[in-house]
Amino acid sequence: MSAKRAAPKTKSASRKSASKKTAAKKTAAKKSPARKRAGGASPGSGKPEVPEFTPEQEMKAFEDMLLIRRFEEKAGQMYGMGLIGGFCHLYIGQEAVVVGMQMAIEEGDQVITGYRDHGHMLACGMDPKGVMAELTGREGGFSKGKGGSMHMFSVEKKFYGGHGIVGAQVPLGTGLAFANRYEENGRVTLCYFGDGAANQGQVYESFNMAELWDLPVIYIIENNQYAMGTSVKRSSAQTDLSKRGISFNIPGEQVDGMDVRAVKEAGARAAEWCRAGKGPYILEMMTYRYRGHSMSDPAKYRAKEEVNKMREEHDAIEQVRARLLKGKHASEDDLKAIDKKVRGIISEAANFAQESPEPDAKELWTDVLSDGEAA
Numbered sequence: 001m002s003a004k005r006a007a008p009k010t011k012s013a014s015r016k017s018a019s020k021k022t023a024a025k026k027t028a029a030k031k032s033p034a035r036k037r038a039g040g041a042s043p044g045s046g047k048p049e050v051p052e053f054t055p056e057q058e059m060k061a062f063e064d065m066l067l068i069r070r071f072e073e074k075a076g077q078m079y080g081m082g083l084i085g086g087f088c089h090l091y092i093g094q095e096a097v098v099v100g101m102q103m104a105i106e107e108g109d110q111v112i113t114g115y116r117d118h119g120h121m122l123a124c125g126m127d128p129k130g131v132m133a134e135l136t137g138r139e140g141g142f143s144k145g146k147g148g149s150m151h152m153f154s155v156e157k158k159f160y161g162g163h164g165i166v167g168a169q170v171p172l173g174t175g176l177a178f179a180n181r182y183e184e185n186g187r188v189t190l191c192y193f194g195d196g197a198a199n200q201g202q203v204y205e206s207f208n209m210a211e212l213w214d215l216p217v218i219y220i221i222e223n224n225q226y227a228m229g230t231s232v233k234r235s236s237a238q239t240d241l242s243k244r245g246i247s248f249n250i251p252g253e254q255v256d257g258m259d260v261r262a263v264k265e266a267g268a269r270a271a272e273w274c275r276a277g278k279g280p281y282i283l284e285m286m287t288y289r290y291r292g293h294s295m296s297d298p299a300k301y302r303a304k305e306e307v308n309k310m311r312e313e314h315d316a317i318e319q320v321r322a323r324l325l326k327g328k329h330a331s332e333d334d335l336k337a338i339d340k341k342v343r344g345i346i347s348e349a350a351n352f353a354q355e356s357p358e359p360d361a362k363e364l365w366t367d368v369l370s371d372g373e374a375a
Contacts, residue, residue, distance in 0.1 A: 050261045055329035061103065061260045062320045063338050065095035068119040069317060070339075070346045071128055075118065075135055079295045083354065084135045087164075088149050091119035093290040096316035097222055098123040100263025101190055105271055108185075112160040112173040113192035115150040116222075116289075120192065124157040128345055132353035140356035144363055167193060167200030170219070174206040177217035177280075188274045189217045196227025198241050204248075207280070211248040216274035218267070219245070219282045222257065224289040229301050242284035252282030258314045288314070 053061065072090045079088045091098075094116075102111075102123045113120045121131050126142065134141025134152050142152040150164040160176060163169040173191030180187040197203065198221055210217050221241045225232055232239055242252035251273070255266040263285065270281040288310045292299035299307075324330040 050259065050265050053261055053264075053323075055324070055327065057103070058320055058324050058327075058329060059338075061096075061099055062317065062324065062335070063342065064099045064102075064123060065260065065317045065320070066339060066342050067128070067345065068095045068099070068122050070342050071122060071132070071349070072118060074346050074350050075132070076291070076295060078132075078136070078350065078353075084149070085137065086148050087115065088135065088295045089116040089293065090289070090291045090295070091116055093310070093315075094222060094224060094257065094285075094287045095119060096260040096263055097220070097257045097285045097287055098192075100260040101218075101220065101267045103260075103264045104267030105188060105190065108158065108187050109271070110158045110160060110173075110176050110180075110187060110189045111192070112169045112176060112189065113162065114166065114169055114194060114197060115162070115164050116194070117150065117152065117162045121152055121154070121157075121159055121162070124154070124159040126152075126154050126157050126159060128349035129352040132349040133356045136353040136356075137358065138353055138356035139359050140352060144367075145356075145359040146363060146367070167197040167202050169193060170197070170200070170203045170206045173219075174210050174215060174217055177210065177215035178213065181213065181215055186275060187216065188271050189215075190220055191217055192220045192222055194227060195221060195223040195225065195232045195236070195241060196230075198223075198244060199236060203244075207245055207248045207250055210280040211245075211250050214277060214279040216277075217280045218270045218274060219250075219280060221282065221284045222287055223284055224287050226289070226293070226299075226302065228293045229297060229299070231301070240284070242282055245280070245282045250280050250282055252284065254284045254286055257285030257287030258310075258316045259319060260316055 068091060072092045075084060075088060076090055076092075078084050098120050111120055111124055118131060118135075121142075122128060130140060130142045131152065133139075134143055134145060134147060135149055137145045137148060139145050141147070142154060147153075147162070150162055152162045153160060160172070161169060163172070170191055170193055173189050177189040177191075180189060193203070207219070209215070210219075221244075223232065223241055227235060232241075238244065240254065242254045245252050253266060256262040266283055270283055273279075273281045290307055290311060291297075321335060324335065325332070
């Protein structure tokens with residue numbers, strides 16, 4: 001197929017020539033400050049100025065992040081009890097990334113990620129009951145109990161997975177952005193992947209197409225420093241992952257992924273870039289996972305002191321808690337009440353996940369092949 005035929009055609013007949021657009025875009029990229037770092041080169045390092053949240057934004061961020069934290073803690077507990085089987089990758093420590101990004105986007109924008117996905121589902125508004133029931137393999141789960149931790153999906157909430165193959169979501173997310181550009185609907189795709197997946201070849205094939213066709217996609221690299229268990233310093237020749245798009249002329253920046261305000265600010269800027277028709281954008285979120293890669297990982301490749309230091313000095317939820325108390329926007333009793341409410345929601349989800357029946361055997365034959373009809 002020729003390059004001309006391969007390029008996506010839009011519904012508008014008034015597009016500028018590709019050469020003029022590419023030249024203008026490269027000029028804009030050179031003028032933009034997109035490669036400035038927002039948050040330093042390590043989680044929580046440096047204290048760049050970021051826009052302050054309103055009390056309402058602080059409260060929302062606190063509750064949304066706490067919901068993810070309590071959900072993951074309960075999931076870990078249930079895994080230890082044998083109620084959840086297979087793989088289970090917890091998002092504890094990284095909550096500010098997805099919560100901040102959700103605060104930065106608009107209704108109708110899409111989200112796709114890898115297998116550390118429970119937090120993304122909850123941040124998108126998916127019911128904790130359905131998520132937890134899927135973890136326990138029950139009929140009430142989002143994939144009817146057949147997908148498990150890594151394979152959930154909600155068209156209603158614009159969440160497109162949950163993918164178990166490292167990096168597989170990146171070309172799929174690029175495809176979602178292709179559709180948005182074709183439809184000229186103004187939507188932006190958030191495509192999440194980790195520092196380990198950043199070394200996958202399909203990522204760079206996607207980068208190339210996204211830049212070539214000006215696709216509205218934000219590639220969010222959740223750099224939690226250790227991939228599946230190997231430090232990024234040992235596995236990557238270029239450890240500043242925000243620079244991985246340089247050869248494709250894709251702007252990128254590092255963001256303090258432990259500060260929900262910094263995430264929202266960078267996310268809003270990236271979304272504006274994409275919506276303006278300038279193509280893809282890379283955000284490297286400098287974050288940290290407190291637990292192992294999965295529930296089966298003892299994480300012996302790092303010192304306990306390192307983990308404790310991150311918890312004590314840079315925890316995203318505790319940062320918001322401290323600001324709420326210092327600004328007298330909430331009292332200790334107010335925050336305890338929110339925690340109690342969140343724990344109640346998670347308790348209900350856990351009970352539902354255990355009481356929901358297992359899938360009927362006939363479900364083995366459903367959702368295997370499409371009947372060809374449009375959804």
